[in-house]
Amino acid sequence: TYTDATDLDAVRTAAASAFAVSSAGTAAISVDRVVVSGKTVTLTLSRAVVGGEMVKLSYTRPTTGDNVIQDAAGNDAASFTDRAVSNLVPDTMAPVLYSATVRGKQLVLTYTDATDLDAVRTAAASAFAVSSAGTAAISVDRVVVSGKTVTL
Known part of the structure; x- marks a missing residue:
């Protein structure tokens, strides 16, 4: 979720390849789909993330073109690396x-x-x-x- 005065551009948005997801788990995670709505970017991942799994997210802003994360005024979101992700997957293991x-x-x-x-x-x-x-x-x-x- 981004904090911006205006909503993000849901039409011209970054491709899935602009995002990288890393995990301490053994199975790789790739981004299959990017959906923008309001100030929220939702990524569909190639696999489910399990409870307690540590996940990090990186975004590399494309250097050319308009297919980037940007607000409706055309301001591009900055790139970021290894941002910790809140893992909201419920704990399903019994004590x-x-x-x-x-x-x-x-x-x-x-x-x-x-x-x-x-x-x-x-x-x-x-x-x-x-x-x-x-x-x-x-x-x-x-x-x-x-x-x-x-x-x-």
Whole structure:
């Protein structure tokens, strides 16, 4: 998205070859299509970008012709190199239990996940069953989620 006083020229715009997409992933990414609407340039990529994949974008303004990213007044957008791209692909991997540790009356579950656990929408205490080789019953009274840990 560009910040300009006027919308971008949606008719005479840069070709897909003016853009380069790089990734730390193993599969190359090329730009298949360029669509301009208002102040936004949308690139259709040759493959999907996965959650957490680091992507960078470069734009090389063509040196001749009018097929460049420009506003309606004809002002050309500048070239840029290796601009970090926000990866808005949702996290689709479920958290995985990494460890469980008892500290007195607290059982702390630690998970691995790309993001922190949801502390608002979490399982009720009744969703957990805790047992022991001892004779005393163990019930869960409260669930507290913080970061990547769940404390019962």
